[in-house]
Amino acid sequence: MPLHTSFTAGSNTQVYVWKITESHDELWERTRNLKDVCITRLEGMKSEQHRRGFLSVRMLLQEAGYTDMDMFYAEDGKPHLKDGKNISITHSHNFSAIIISNENVGIDMEMQRDKITKIARKYCETEFSYLEPKNEATYIRSLTVIWGVKEAIFKMVSLPGISFKDHIDVAAFSMDNNSGEATLNFNDSCTNYNFHFKEIEGFTLVYSFEKDTTL
Template sequence: MPLYQKISVDSNSVILIWKIAESFNNLFRAVVLKDNSLARLEGMKSESHQKGFLAVRMLLQEAGYTDFDLYYDEFGKPHLKDNKNISISHSYDFSVVMLSDKNIGIDLELRRDLIKKIARKFAAEAFVYECENNSAEFISKLTVVWGIKEAVFKVRNEVGISFKDHIFTKPFEINHSKTTALLDFIDTKQEFMVHFAEIENYTLVWLWEMNS
């Protein structure tokens, strides 16, 4: 299918969302891949991951780029050759790309009951306790927090960062659709402006460094 949604964050930042309805073959025929991307694609065991990978390349084409404009550094962080900042996420039926002049991170997660079982591994006890006492928003809030921590890590993917011990979120309400986050790691204290939205059964989180 064509582009599912475009979110204009500001004059220099945009989010592109692709809902994956095509077959693998249709997606594969629609993009051109460099050799190392083709090798990476062939090494993926899951067709879902393969289709998500190809859908990201469809989004690049929507934005005027190709796979040849995209490269990854030694930490696995994506970059564009023209120095535009890019962040990428994929979850089951959707792939998303954010482009900006700011230092950005984006994450997309399917909302699932499973997150309740692992909540104490990434969220503060007080936050989990609060969510448990508001069951209607329990999964939604925890999914936002997980997405925030994933997105922050995509911005500052340094060895040793703990989701629970080093990335913190300011209390928020789901209907406010925004909050702030803090990375406090060794000699780094970086604040992030956070926005989030629900798209079908998924939670989308995007953020940027507040001094970028």
């Protein structure tokens, strides 16, 4: 199918979401201007799901007015756009998404699954003070948001040694407000972030910004 949704997320920031219903061949036929290194990378992917996710991200770039030629990866592993704008990328199962902004941004998308409760203690610590395990449905949804926030912030910073559990704290938030705050304490520095989330067909989309401390 074409673009699932796109929306503005603050000034000079746009989010694009693709629902992957096409086959690998259908996406390949519609993708323009792939770099040789990306073709090699695509050919080396054993999973068709990963190949479809890779190509759907290139479709999202096209929706935003770019091609694969306009994106490059820096030494820290983060993607960048040649026009100087920031970009972050995610894909999960049959969804992919990108966020493009003048600010440093991060994005993540995760399927809401029961098994996240089994690994919660691997990436949560302070968050257990407000989580409610007895309400299983809300617990799963909240844990998915928390994982997405930490993943999005990690993509923004892209530094080795960061622990989701020990270094990134997500403050108490309401599932009804679709936003919240988080803090990264790492290498003797503290950085605050705002995050927003959206639930789409059993998936959770999270995107984050560094908090403006000048206000």
